[in-house]
Amino acid sequence: MKKSLGAKPLAMPTPVWVIGSYGEDGAPCLMTAAWCGICCSEPPCVAVAVRKSRLSHGNIAARKAFTVNIPDAAHVAAADYVGLVSGREGDKFAPAGLTPVASALVDAPYVEEFPVVLECEVAEAVELGSHTLYVGRIADAKADEDVLGTDGLPELAKVDPPVCSPADRCYYAVGRKLGPAYSLGRALGQNKQV
Numbered sequence: 050m051k052k053s054l055g056a057k058p059l060a061m062p063t064p065v066w067v068i069g070s071y072g073e074d075g076a077p078c079l080m081t082a083a084w085c086g087i088c089c090s091e092p093p094c095v096a097v098a099v100r101k102s103r104l105s106h107g108n109i110a111a112r113k114a115f116t117v118n119i120p121d122a123a124h125v126a127a128a129d130y131v132g133l134v135s136g137r138e139g140d141k142f143a144p145a146g147l148t149p150v151a152s153a154l155v156d157a158p159y160v161e162e163f164p165v166v167l168e169c170e171v172a173e174a175v176e177l178g179s180h181t182l183y184v185g186r187i188a189d190a191k192a193d194e195d196v197l198g199t200d201g202l203p204e205l206a207k208v209d210p211p212v213c214s215p216a217d218r219c220y221y222a223v224g225r226k227l228g229p230a231y232s233l234g235r236a237l238g239q240n241k242q243v
């Protein structure tokens with residue numbers, strides 16, 4: 050029997066994304082986000098929930114743009130650092146060992162060292178309470194060539210992104226491959242009458 054745990058945001062795992070934006074003064078800023086995901090195919094969109102107290106919240110609202118930077122496991126401490134310190138306290142790129150690159154497509158910086166980047170324009174800002182859900186329309190997805198598979202798309206094992214468990218507030222590496230999506234379940238419907 051399942052035990053009720055109360056109304057808690059216990060999705061697991063969550064992504065570990067680093068959101069890039071520019072401040073009022075043009076300084077590049079980063080923040081970690083775990084409350085986020087893909088939310089539309091056409092047009093391709095992502096959604097990121099940002100608490101109103103974050104410097105990034107005002108940055109994204111003002112510039113109507115942000116980047117999603119997906120770290121590899123080797124950069125998990127850098128990804129954590131930018132979620133511990135506010136850009137109000139100064140630059141986060143240098144202490145984290147990261148380099149800002151100006152997007153040519155949207156008004157936000159991305160992270161040179163992270164293998165996958167999504168450049169987004171804000172399409173919607175939905176007020177939910179503590180957080181604003183920024184829906185970003187993806188202008189371009191970029192990836193380092195060494196993480197691409199034979200199909201030209203990023204391979205999960207090569208990207209090796211950390212994920213987060215909100216329950217124990219820890220980072221994990223992605224585990225083993227279980228099988229192909231959109232086909233592994235087909236055998237279960239074989240006896241179904243249509």
Ligand SMILES: Cc1cc2nc3c(=O)[nH]c(=O)nc-3n(C[C@H](O)[C@H](O)[C@H](O)COP(=O)(O)O)c2cc1C
Binds near residue numbers: 098
């Ligand atoms: C693992 C992790 C996940 C986080 N997820 C979110 C999130 O989804 N939304 C949010 O508003 N803050 C989140 N934070 C907190 C912000 O990243 C943090 O407050 C950051 O310092 C804000 O920086 P800024 O004030 O420069 O924008 C997270 C922090 C960590 C370490």
